[in-house]
């Protein structure tokens with residue numbers, strides 16, 4: 001991977017777009033373009049903006065340019081025996097860190113190793129006026145100023161063009177194992193609750209009457225945990241597939257939804273796939289979204305649409321009007337002319 | 350510093366006070382000088398201002414009505430929890446009201462199965478863990494002030510504590526928030542996994558009461574780990590103790606807590622609690638590991654090995670709840686303990702990369718000698734969050750100015766090492782100048798723009814947390830690019 005700093009160029013392009021009030025579509029590796037609504041504007045590639053800005057393995061923090069492919073970053077961390085603290089989904093070899101942060105999804109490790117936004121310590125970005133600004137930093141605790149870097153996570157690039165992000169890293173686990181158990185969901189959930197504070201879990205998913213559990217950490221702990229958990233050796237691909245939304249379930253027809261629900265919620269309907277030890281449910285639904293929103297409401301949760309035929313529908317339904325107005329003002333604070341990924345989250349912004 | 354602001358004599362319209370009184374319970378509006386005196390300052394008493402009134406609503410609905418009324422009359426509002434803040438965040442506005450959330454102190458729901466609690470903002474931090482304990486659960490962020498400070502105040506400051514190294518700060522432990530914007534509209538954000546279309550909770554958390562008034566918080570609870578062991582490693586020098594912390598961090602271990610106390614803090618704590626530290630300790634490191642028995646054994650072994658290799662002359666362990674409580678007591682009471690060493694003390698809060706602990710502590714010691722002001726260090730070492738406590742006597746002419754100058758030097762030192770001016774106590778009124786050094790004009794303008802997005806008339810805690818460009822130019826710290834402050838079209842406050 002090249003070490004290349006495109007800051008000046010990218011800032012100039014956004015500045016120009018701001019002056020002309022001409023929207024730009026920010027593109028990293030291009031693997032996530034099908035997520036969210038179809039944005040307007042001239043493509044602006046961040047893919048050439050790559051490399052490590054700072055990495056001190058003893059500090060467990062890496063600052064990386066947004067165009068860096070996730071795989072390339074992981075290779076650099078692996079040389080030091082490290083990994084990102086969080087599970088970052090990727091939809092192809094060219095998937096970039098900037099794209100991952102902008103979309104904000106976290107893989108199956110979420111309930112145990114945290115959300116992607118928890119791993120972001122700081123970010124440098126180009127605002128909608130073409131200004132280069134930095135928020136947060138490379139230290140673990142920082143309450144100086146509003147937490148704008150965390151706000152960037154999951155904003156789909158509508159609030160700023162990410163230049164680089166500082167992420168937490170961890171030591172690569174000594175050992176890892178995936179175990180499968182055939183049992184009903186209430187039994188599985190009860191077991192997960194028993195294990196959560198005691199065993200080195202890093203993933204728990206449930207589908208088709210089977211619980212898959214991932215264990216990772218010190219070899220002795222993983223071995224002991226295997227004895228406690230029981231079951232049979234499972235396919236380790238289950239968790240990478242879930243992370244990257246791949247495999248037979250995800251290939252089925254229909255729109256792909258994720259529901260965020262209280263983890264104790266029942267496994268219902270049974271064509272959903274449970275991830276995050278119960279807190280995330282994937283569901284394939286053809287056409288009309290009513291059933292999804294009804295289910296989310298019944299479970300006191302939320303729904304987010306990931307992929308679907310009708311691109312006019314965004315990931316999130318519009319919140320109540322007052323909240324929408326507030327979000328629109330936040331958008332305008334960072335991108336006053338609405339040029340960054342216009343339309344990607346909601347129509348007209 | 351050390352200024353009392355008297356309110357000017359521009360009276361409020363009688364209708365405003367009358368309507369305010371109608372919204373609040375009979376004993377819910379304080380106006381007499383004797384009654385409002387207790388609200389003149391927070392935990393940083395060098396800044397004081399007399400509020401014109403203190404509103405004490407009992408319900409969220411009343412909070413909303415008070416806000417709507419204040420917006421109608423353009424009266425500034427300073428939200429207040431327990432007033433334990435250390436940066437003047439809850440310092441009253443001389444023209445405004447203090448809006449105390451202390452009476453909104455109900456735990457609304459506890460859901461042990463889903464590991465959540467829904468609480469009002471005036472609930473004390475420790476009360477959440479106490480309510481969760483019978484279910485084998487706890488609320489992780491545990492500021493040393495946890496017996497007094499409120500969850501609302503914790504959200505507003507993004508408070509941390511000794512267990513945040515492993516369990517995260519307040520921001521990592523919030524799933525949902527309800528807050529009022531200044532015109533009294535209630536917003537309900539977040540969900541079972543803490544997500545929302547834009548992460549407004551990220552902005553609210555640590556916003557020091559500038560963006561909204563939080564009236565309900567859903568927090569994540571953690572299961573109590575089956576086993577916990579605390580360690581106390583004693584060192585003959587501060588450098589060795591600090592180096593051992595950097596070494597623990599570099600080893601990849603993530604203890605539940607990793608704290609450091611220097612010699613001055615130790616002798617103060619020892620006098621205060623009566624619990625002795627090993628003879629000859631120039632500094633100690635306190636650490637805690639938790640998990641199942643095996644994890645605790647394995648990690649504990651590695652931890653003690655590192656301490657010993659780094660020159661610890663004793664490493665003691667505490668396993669039972671009572672022994673651990675005694676071991677932590679000196680740390681948890683270090684602020685009041687150090688407070689007895691001098692008439693006044695000033696607590697700093699910079700954060701640095703953990704690799705810089707030795708050089709920064711060495712430099713702070715040198716600064717302390719140069720300024721002839723004793724500094725005690727007792728802090729969240731594993732997070733790199735320093736709390737140098739500068740001891741002084743405000744009654745001595747010129748001391749306060751020297752303290753401020755020393756404090757500013759320490760913050761500059763943190764920034765020079767790639768750190769920040771505040772790890773957990775917030776900017777408030779106290780670190781406004783430091784903000785000018787940490788952020789460029791464009792970055793500060795972004796903060797102002799966000800403030801305006803939430804609070805267009807600048808009625809919520811105005812003047813705090815984000816300095817005006819004019820102030821930064823005066824402080825000489827403003828980075829202005831090419832002579833143009835950015836966003837010139839934006840209003841300033």
Ligand SMILES: Cc1cc2nc3c(=O)[nH]c(=O)nc-3n(C[C@H](O)[C@H](O)[C@H](O)COP(=O)(O)OP(=O)(O)OC[C@H]3O[C@@H](n4cnc5c(N)ncnc54)[C@H](O)[C@@H]3O)c2cc1C
Nearest residue numbers: 430431432433434438492493499501502505508509558563
């Ligand atoms: C001895 C001592 C030890 C401390 N130790 C720690 C520590 O270990 N870690 C740490 O992080 N802090 C610590 N602190 C600082 C302080 O306790 C925290 O900042 C705490 O979060 C403040 O809570 P509070 O309820 O006292 O808030 P207050 O001081 O009343 O208010 C703090 C800020 O929050 C705003 N606010 C309060 N409630 C609301 C609300 N409902 N909505 C919107 N804004 C609101 C106020 O306007 C103000 O800006 C310590 C303080 C003391 C005195």
